[in-house]
Amino acid sequence: MAWWKRLTGKKLFWPLVALALLLAFNLFFTPHFFQIQIKQGHLYGNVIDILKNGSPIMLLAIGMTLVIATKGIDISVGSVAAISAGVVAMLIGGDLQGIPKHPIFESIVLAVLVCTVAGLWNGMLVSRIGMQPIIATLILFVAGRGIAMVTTNAMVVWLYAKPFAIIGQGYVFGLPFSLYMVVVLLLMTLFVTRRTALGLFIEAVGINPTAARFAGINAKNIILLVYAFSGFCAGIAGLIVCSNVMSADGNNAGVGYELDAILAVVLGGTSLNGGKFNLLGSIVGALIIETLTVTIYAFNVPPEIAQVVKAVVVYIISLLQSSKFRSSVANMFGRRELAA
Amino acid sequence: MRNFRKTLILIAAAMVLFSASAFAKPKTWVVGFSQEGSESEWRTADTISVQNAFLADPSFDLLYSDAQNKQENQIMAIRSFIARRVNCILFTALVETGYGPVLEEAKRAGIPVVMIDRDVAKEDRHLRLTIIGSDFMKEGEKAGIWLANYLKEKGMADKPINIVELQGTVGSAPAIERAKGFRIIMKDHPNWQITRSQSGDFTTAGGKAVMEAFLKEDKNIQVLFAHNDQMALGAEQAIKEAGLQPGKDIIVIGMDGVKGAFQAIMNGEQNCTVECNPLLGPQAVQAIRDLRDGKKIPPRIWTIEGLFDATNAAAAFPTRQY
Incomplete structure (x- = not known):
């Protein structure tokens, strides 16, 4: 039983079990779920959609993981993603012939820059002014949508500049372009947090900021950095959302993404109490959420009850993650065996 | 003493004049408009149409509130309209149900509610005066x-x-x-x-x-x-x-x-x-003008609408405003 203990002791084990259970359900109940074809020179199927449509949440979850590791939270990411979409749409412009008003690359860089500044603003409020993270980011959660509305003039702006579509709809070597962005960002973040001392610093700040400061860590700047990074991730996520439908919708782009991102981080096994974090777990968490969404569409759950089904599944997965719950269930069965 | 009486008469005359002018020129009617959001070009066209129609008539003042697709925002906006004692509330319901209590409050305050485009649920319809919109x-x-x-x-x-x-x-x-x-x-x-x-x-x-x-x-x-x-x-x-x-x-x-x-x-x-058709502004202003003048208002005011396909879309396209 030692191997079983070692296996279940792995951080990624339970998130992967949850994902596997969801996929197993689809294997039996949604006939074409795993079917993958090649269409127009790229892979085509539900699984590819999960990777493509899940990439914004995966990106947000990467940023959110580091924020949560410092015992913070960033609820502004959905609104910041909407700002990114609004800024890029404003710069590229809705020209019907697809001629961009400003060069596409510059527009993208500027949009991400604006979102990084938004993240810096959050970080300033938390680290320098000492606001509670949930309140500090609540400001942009509300105001961000307003800013996004201003950039799009409260209209849905349609984009026709073809090259911009690559970000959210393009494929490279058969796989969605957005997935590569996630992988690159993930590898970079993993490298910086696992191969340098930064990861340790972030965990130290999350566990005890005062002790971290006495140990010589500049806790304020670490906090500033993680919020700026979260804003940066939200900026890229916003680009994908905008490019996927080639339109920027200040009201609806990225609505509820902050909660999905937080859920992804929690499902991935990172505690909201800060400290130890698990980036790969957050990615798995994001995949669980997106798989659930696609499952609901594919299984054709009536829309009136779709949200309830989602809630119940998330509830069960969360229970599965809790080691306390698991051990109490194990105890229950253990006792019964003794009685018999 | 004479001077004092003169001033007194002057003041009295001024007061009479003022009050007369106040009677002659009716106060502007304040209308509160609670829009449910701006999720589409359609909704934006609707909002602009209502705003412009009220702007064109100086006897109205329009207070505009965008609920950003959230019912709680909308209920808050209507409450604030009631608190400000507006003369009439224009209202597009985000969802059908859940507006009963706040409409009840409006009714108690004696403020008529005119729905635009999206109606409330059947059981709350007695609380609103009329609905302008599509079937x-x-x-x-x-x-x-x-x-x-x-x-x-x-x-x-x-x-x-x-x-x-x-x-x-x-x-x-x-x-x-x-x-x-x-x-x-x-x-x-x-x-x-x-x-x-x-x-x-x-x-x-x-x-x-x-x-x-x-x-x-x-x-x-x-x-x-x-x-x-x-x-x-x-x-x-x-x-x-x-x-x-x-x-x-x-x-x-x-x-x-x-x-x-x-x-x-x-x-x-x-x-x-x-x-x-989202261009409901002119019909809304007309309805509220009738309401102010004490005319009878029908419980439903339909908008005129068409259907477009490959046969007539190209011809109609240049005239489209939204």
Whole structure:
């Protein structure tokens, strides 16, 4: 039983079990779920959609993981993603012939820059002014949508500049372009947090900021950095959302993404109490959420009850993650065996 | 002493004059307008139409509030209108239910409520004075009738027709009524069947994501019935990505008649859009003017609406405002 203990002791084990259970359900109940074809020179199927449509949440979850590791939270990411979409749409412009008003690359860089500044603003409020993270980011959660509305003039702006579509709809070597962005960002973040001392610093700040400061860590700047990074991730996520439908919708782009991102981080096994974090777990968490969404569409759950089904599944997965719950269930069965 | 009496008379005269002028010129009527959000070009056109119509009449003051697609914002806005003692409330309901208590408050304060476009649930309708807007059920029926004629033209009238439906926001009046209207026509066509139905929340991204999933599970779709054009436009992208041609391989029916849909129809990627006229401003101002003048107001004021497909979209396109 030692191997079983070692296996279940792995951080990624339970998130992967949850994902596997969801996929197993689809294997039996949604006939074409795993079917993958090649269409127009790229892979085509539900699984590819999960990777493509899940990439914004995966990106947000990467940023959110580091924020949560410092015992913070960033609820502004959905609104910041909407700002990114609004800024890029404003710069590229809705020209019907697809001629961009400003060069596409510059527009993208500027949009991400604006979102990084938004993240810096959050970080300033938390680290320098000492606001509670949930309140500090609540400001942009509300105001961000307003800013996004201003950039799009409260209209849905349609984009026709073809090259911009690559970000959210393009494929490279058969796989969605957005997935590569996630992988690159993930590898970079993993490298910086696992191969340098930064990861340790972030965990130290999350566990005890005062002790971290006495140990010589500049806790304020670490906090500033993680919020700026979260804003940066939200900026890229916003680009994908905008490019996927080639339109920027200040009201609806990225609505509820902050909660999905937080859920992804929690499902991935990172505690909201800060400290130890698990980036790969957050990615798995994001995949669980997106798989659930696609499952609901594919299984054709009536829309009136779709949200309830989602809630119940998330509830069960969360229970599965809790080691306390698991051990109490194990105890229950253990006792019964003794009685018999 | 004389001077004092003179001043007194002057003041009295001034007061009489002032009050007379106050009687002669009626105070401006303050109208509070609670819009449910600005999720589409349609909604923006509606908002601008109402704002401009009130701007054109200086005897009205319009207070505007955008609820950003949240019911709690909308209830708060209406409460603040009541607290400010506006003369009339204009109101587009985000969803049908849940407005009873706040409408009750308005009624107690003696403020008439005029609905625009989206109505409240049946049990709350006695609390509002009238509704200006479209007959969503009729729109659903129109879509069904158009489809029947189109299928007859294509010689597919008797073939089995699988329809997928992209519903609007769950619980909203247009989603409920459009679905109902379409199903009324379906009763005459036993060969039609709605095989899949999901909510795309009236958004492009929602429509695209749902259609992507539909296309993977179901290779046998003849018709897409979307409750608005935004979702239809998103779904058209998904259909193209699946290697099919929207408008040909799958018949696409949208609703509202936004500019994007006209372009899609002219490109052959959408087949028809049932107009839902958002330019409600002039009719709203007229209704409230009648209300101020004490005229009787009908409980429903319909808007005039059409239907556009490949035969008439190009001709109508230049005149479209939204």
